[in-house]
Structure formats: C-alpha cells, structure tokens
Amino acid sequence: MLTVDKETFEAEVLQAGDYVLVDFFGDGCAPCASLMPAVEALSEKYGDKIKFTKLNTTQARRLAIGQKILGLPVIAIYKDGVKVEELVKEDATAANIESMIKKYI
C-alpha cells in the first residue's frame, strides 16, 4: 500500500487516471488501526488490479475535510479526481470493502 500525504494526494489519487482506493485513517483512531490489516490483505489480493493507498488524516486534516471526511475509518474509491464510492465507519468491514473493490476491477 502506498502512503500518500497532503503533498502527494493530488498526483497519486486525484490525477492517477485509474481507480484508486484510499484508506483514510488517523493517529488516535484505534478502529482504523485494527481495520488496516484487513485492507493490507486485500491489497495483496487485488493490488495488481487497483492501486491501494493510505492517508493519515491527522497530518492532512484540511485535505480530509475537503474530501467531506469527518469520521474515520473511511475506505474510498476514486476515479478521475472524484470519489465514486466510500465505506464509512461501521460499514467499512472487510467483506464490504472486498465487494466494493470487485465492482471496479
């Protein structure tokens, strides 16, 4: 999984051209930390078909709010600079993330 930050988000996610998955997490967010291994596992399974990235929102608060994200964790799919689908908090389960990925590959 590629780590992106407020400097690289534009190029790696918004301008990437193809579908990109972003795992939005934060420093104090324990559910984010416990979700991460499941997302890492999915990146090994689907990483050759879709780009997997993660963004620490604690260091990119404005960027996250600009993406209409005020609650973590969020797993989102972007295409051509637009967030096409997202799974927020309780909905961000391993099974839901996998079925979301399958729609875009």
Added chain:
Amino acid sequence: MSKLYDVIIIGAGPAGLSAGLYAGRARLNTLIIEKAREGGQIVNTADIANYPGSVEGESGASLIERMKNQAKQFGAETVYDTIIDAELSGEIKTIKGLADTYQAKTLILANGAQPALIGCPGEKEFTGRGVSYCATCDGAFFEDLEVYVVGGGDAAVEEAIFLTRYARKVTIIHRRNELRASKSIQEKAMENPKIEFMWDSVVKGLSGEELLDTMIVENVKTGERREVKADAGDGMFGVFVFIGFKPQTQLYEGKLEMENHYILTDDNMRTGIPGVFAAGDIRAKSLRQVVTATADGAIAATQAEKYLAE
C-alpha cells in the same frame, strides 16, 4: 465451506478472543469470525484503567493486540466475514457469511454490542460527516469548531472533556436536568470553561449541505423545538453520541431466548440450544466490562470443550 470446526466463535472482542485462547489451548479446532476488526467496542477506549493487571497507559487497542496474539499462539484461526445467517439447532451448526459458509459442532456467540443511535432523521446520512460515536477517532477534525455531545453518563461526560482538547466549545445535550455520570467526572466537566450544558433536551433532527450544519433540539419539558445552526464562519459542527449500547443480536432473534434483546444464558454461558454458548456484552447480565467479557469467554470455551467430550 471446507472443514468442520470444533468451535466457531463469532466476534473478536475481549469475550471472543478469551474464548479463542481457551479453546485453542484445549486443542479444539477453533475459528474466530470477525466482521471488521478485532477488538469490538474496546478499541475505541483510549485508556483502560480498570482491567486487572493492565499496564500503565494501556489503551483498548494495545490490550486487544496482546489478547489477539495470545489466541493466535494457541492455534485459533481468524477470518474476516460478515455473518448473515446462523443455523443454531442440530448437531452441526452452520454459519452463513457474505464471503463463505462455516460449520462447527459448537458455537460461542460473542458479537458484543454497538453504540446506541439517537434514531432521528439525518443521523445515518451524516455519520462520518459530522455525526460520530468515537471521540478518539474523529475529535481532531473539529479543531477550533463547535461540538455537541449527546448523553449524560460517564462515557458522554468523559468524552466531552476529551473533546475540549480540540473543540472551541463543547455543549453536552442531556435529556434530564442533571448528569448521571459519577461525581468526580461531573466535577471535572463543571470546572471546564469550554463545556456548556443544554438540559432537558433531545436531538430531533440532523441535516446539512454535505457536512452537518443544522440540528433540531427539543426541550422535553416544554416541547419547544429550536434549530441550532453552525457558526457562519465554521460552516459545520460535530455531534458525538454516547447514549449507551445495543446488543448485536438481530441474527438470533426468535432463535434464542432473550431479555431486552440480550441473550439469556445460565452461569455456564449455555443458551437454550445445546452446543450454543454466549459470552460478553451480548448476554443479559449486570456488569458489562472487559473483565466480565473475558471471564465469560473462558467459561464458554471450557463448557464447549465439555460438551464436545460428552
């Protein structure tokens, strides 16, 4: 569907992981099925001070990490799946998930509980866009903004105090005219200059453009409703909800005996169906803490072992 397990544990919170540890140690073929992530509610807790033996500065996440490793060491397997159906009766129990189907001779139900919702219009739509149930997850987004905390118990007041680290102002909205939180916590809140109170009030509606910026609050005594709008310069505010928990028992409704949606068991964690046990916050009991959840898990696993031997 592949193998037949001795025991399937549903949920990887303290109850499920403790059951996994005991079952694994008893050399039972053990599978733990977790919906999203290990830990359950406890990972949302920044500070675990009352679990006997927890180290200083212990967080829910660090405690769970060690429990998880311990269960794994003793051979319990874990899969991530969302259960959609459970066949509890019969000698072989079948669990249907979104990804796969699983079978076992015994089941330990440790699904736990989830935060209770306000149940007002807009709450679902604005979860993650201003509505939150986890201060440590989302508090930082509200730096120098206004935040409302719904609830009046220990959790609500403690989280309100925590949120003053970030927010400009924190208003506690409570349906009564006094808090339920313990005295020492109340005192801390009363002394905090950033905390205000909205008594006798309930939230009746949440709305906004893309982010939460409007809330309807009703005074329960007068029935008067008023609209709370975000400060024009802010354009948004946060609402953090801490009004108790709801057991995750929807899957078992009509299949197991319950009280107030909590599963009834005997002292040995046995439900009314042979081979099906329940452990942790999902059970009807008087104290829901990590320490009682882990105890339940240990008892359930030991009883499952006994059941299998018979």
